[in-house]
Amino acid sequence: MSRDAGRLSLILLFAPFALWIGLLIILPQIGIGYISLREKVGINEYEFGFKNYADFAQAAVYRNTLFRTAWISILVTMLALVLGFPISYYIAKIARERSRAALFLMCLIPLWVSDLVRAYGWIVLLRETGVVSTALVSMGVINEPIEMLYNDVTVIIGLVYTVILFMIVPLVSTMQGMDDSLLEAGFNLGGSRLTVFRRIVVPYAMPGIVAGCIIVFMITAGSYLTPVLLGGKNSSWFTEQIYNQFITRYNWEAGATFGVLLLLFTSLVVWLGLRLTGQSLATTVAKDT
Incomplete structure (x- = not known):
């Protein structure tokens, strides 16, 4: 009886999660994959094949947009790592216990508003008549407002x-679990700050680095509002192409194809990153920290 009750409790515990994964992730992806294989031959007449993927391969503008989205996403990931690592190290190893919560809260503040509000905030700051341009003109740094x-x-x-x-x-x-004695031993053995950072801190933090890079890269590659609003007509972002195919052109087959290709391409980049760093999903995003 107790074993059956335990199984029932386990099933009830994981049922919402399983439904969320199945209904909101797996089934939509299967549906998108199914639509991407349809070839429209007439009004409400379809055949199955890979013509949509062949059309994508022949269209240089779509290929270039995908590659451009990928390399900018990688650049954003690297910049986020360079800027975020010192902040993370300070919060985890230098800041006092009482101030860590406040520092973490300051990092959370941007999430209190939506992506749309944050994007418009940058527009207010950086547009031709915005805060930054007006301040530079008033200080005499520039002669006239710039966009x-x-x-x-x-x-x-x-x-x-x-x-x-x-x-x-x-x-x-990740770095909160690093024993301070490791750093002390590195310095006691004659290691410089750079050596300790390169030989102790970075290897220990590598699971967190890889996990953060995966999350940031996937979010960036799938972003829509920020590239469109801040990039304007000059924005060549792949998610915008997907939106145009679905909403503007009503070409669901092409939009689904683009969506599948974006998922496959970003997954390939993540896989290559894991291979190059010698990490795995089990030791990064699934690590018990």
């Missing part, structure tokens, strides 16, 4: 600001 929006730099800044928290959280969780 700082609608370029890759602005898009990258907005994306880094949006995703850096998702880099900080796994890094803090």
Whole structure:
């Protein structure tokens, strides 16, 4: 009886999670994959094949947009790591116990508002008549207002600001488990700050680094609002192409194909990253910290 009750409790505990995974992730992905294999041959007439994927391979503009999205996402990931690592190390190993919660709360503040509000906040700051341009003119740094929006730099800044928290959280969780005696031993054995950082801190934090990079890269590659609003007409982001196919052109077959290709391509990049770092999902995002 107790064994059956335990099994029932386990089933009831994981049932909401299983339903969430099945109904909101697995089934939609299966549906998108099914639609991507349909070839429209007439009004409400379809055949199954890979013509949609062949059309994508022949369209250079879509391929270039996918590759451009990928390399900018990788750049954003690297910038988030470079900026987030010192913050994470300070919170985990230097800050006092009482101040850690306050510092973590400060990192959470941007999540209190939506992506749309944050993007418009950058627009208010960086547009031609915005706060930054007006301040530079008043200080005599520039002679006339300049437009700082609608370029890759602005898009990258907005994306880094949006995703850096998702880099900080796994890094803090990982480095909090590092014993301070490891650092003391490194210094006692004659290691410099750079040597201790390279030989002790980075290897220990590698699971958190990889986990943060995976999360940040996937979020960045799948972002829509920030690249479109901050990049304007100059934004060539792959999710915008997916939106245009679904909503503007009503071409669900092409939109589904683009969605599948984005998922496969980003998964390939993550797999390559894991192979290059010698990590695995079991030791990163699934690590018991």
